[in-house]
Amino acid sequence: MTPTDTTDGAATRPPVVLSIAGSDPSGGAGIQADLKTFSALGAYGCAAITALTAQSTRGVTGVHVVPPEFVTAQVRTLVDDVALDSVKIGMLADAAIVEAVGELLGDRLGAPAVLDPVMVATSGDRLLDEDAVAAMRELVPRAAVITPNLHEAAVLLGTEVAADVAAMERQACQLVERLGARRVLLKGGHATGEDAVDVWFDGDRVELLRAPRVDTRNTHGTGCTLSSAVAALFPQRASWLEAARDAKDYLTGALRAADGLGIGAGNGPVHHFHDVWGRA
Numbered sequence: 001m002t003p004t005d006t007t008d009g010a011a012t013r014p015p016v017v018l019s020i021a022g023s024d025p026s027g028g029a030g031i032q033a034d035l036k037t038f039s040a041l042g043a044y045g046c047a048a049i050t051a052l053t054a055q056s057t058r059g060v061t062g063v064h065v066v067p068p069e070f071v072t073a074q075v076r077t078l079v080d081d082v083a084l085d086s087v088k089i090g091m092l093a094d095a096a097i098v099e100a101v102g103e104l105l106g107d108r109l110g111a112p113a114v115l116d117p118v119m120v121a122t123s124g125d126r127l128l129d130e131d132a133v134a135a136m137r138e139l140v141p142r143a144a145v146i147t148p149n150l151h152e153a154a155v156l157l158g159t160e161v162a163a164d165v166a167a168m169e170r171q172a173c174q175l176v177e178r179l180g181a182r183r184v185l186l187k188g189g190h191a192t193g194e195d196a197v198d199v200w201f202d203g204d205r206v207e208l209l210r211a212p213r214v215d216t217r218n219t220h221g222t223g224c225t226l227s228s229a230v231a232a233l234f235p236q237r238a239s240w241l242e243a244a245r246d247a248k249d250y251l252t253g254a255l256r257a258a259d260g261l262g263i264g265a266g267n268g269p270v271h272h273f274h275d276v277w278g279r280a
């Protein structure tokens with residue numbers, strides 16, 4: 001059942017998706033990438049901001065963190081009025097915001113959440129305080145899906161970065177068994193090899209999500225785009241796995257569409273234009 005075919009006079013209502021994340025003025029990552037992804041995938045996007053970053057394709061020069069109670073206020077005000085179909089969680093900046101979002105997931109949102117446990121930007125700049133990792137581990141079981149990259153999975157588990165797909169499979173299982181994750185999409189973008197391979201584990205089956213690796217340095221926002229696409233597609237697909245597969249196709253198309261875009265001198269952004277479907 002999709003939100004568009006359910007109810008009483010609301011036949012054209014799109015899925016409503018909330019991003020709780022940081023702002024990236026360059027438009028490649030964060031809230032800006034999330035809203036572009038939601039729109040491209042037919043969802044109505046809402047956004048609650050956790051932090052302002054001063055950021056370009058070259059890196060992050062500053063972070064201005066929103067007080068945790070004001071993150072809560074943004075979300076509560078919204079959900080008192082608007083029914084959500086899914087939520088994407090991105091940069092949370094510090095332990096107090098991680099805890100505030102944990103409380104919101106516990107009782108307020110009424111919609112499943114995709115958690116991208118953002119820790120470090122492509123440029124290497126920190127986006128989550130080191131002392132917030134313990135709080136992030138507590139948040140993991142409250143999300144319907146988590147989407148760590150190789151480094152984030154290792155930090156959450158307190159182990160080495162996975163060196164191959166077999167190690168990724170083991171870590172995806174450990175995230176479920178040791179940390180209580182309900183579903184894991186472990187991203188292999190930072191690995192090497194002809195394909196960019198992500199590992200899916202839902203406590204039952206392991207699946208490899210595979211796409212040809214795009215030869216580009218325009219990878220700014222790939223993680224934000226993938227997790228947002230899963231959140232936007234879940235209400236429009238029969239299962240989380242189907243949403244994850246189509247999200248990966250969308251992301252690969254957006255990476256290809258970034259070819260030759262020429263935005264910024266650093267790691268350029270992926271591009272969300274209407275024709276990205278079918279280019280994967």
Ligand SMILES: Nc1ncnc2c1ncn2[C@@H]1O[C@H](COP(=O)(O)OP(=O)(O)OP(=O)(O)O)[C@@H](O)[C@H]1O
Pocket residue numbers: 120121122148149150187188189190196197198211212213214215216219220221222223224226248251252255
């Ligand atoms: N060069 C590439 N070609 C194809 N797919 C890629 C490439 N780089 C990353 N991906 C894919 O992009 C998605 C995000 O993966 P990645 O491991 O880069 O996450 P991330 O580190 O959170 O992202 P970001 O670089 O935005 O922080 C995954 O589906 C991954 O397989």
Ligand SMILES: Cc1ncc(COP(=O)(O)O)c(N)n1
Pocket residue numbers: 021022023024029030031053055090091118120121122123127219220221222223224
């Ligand atoms: C506000 C914000 N959120 C998330 C990221 C991670 O994305 P990336 O690793 O692609 O830089 C970012 N750079 N900025």
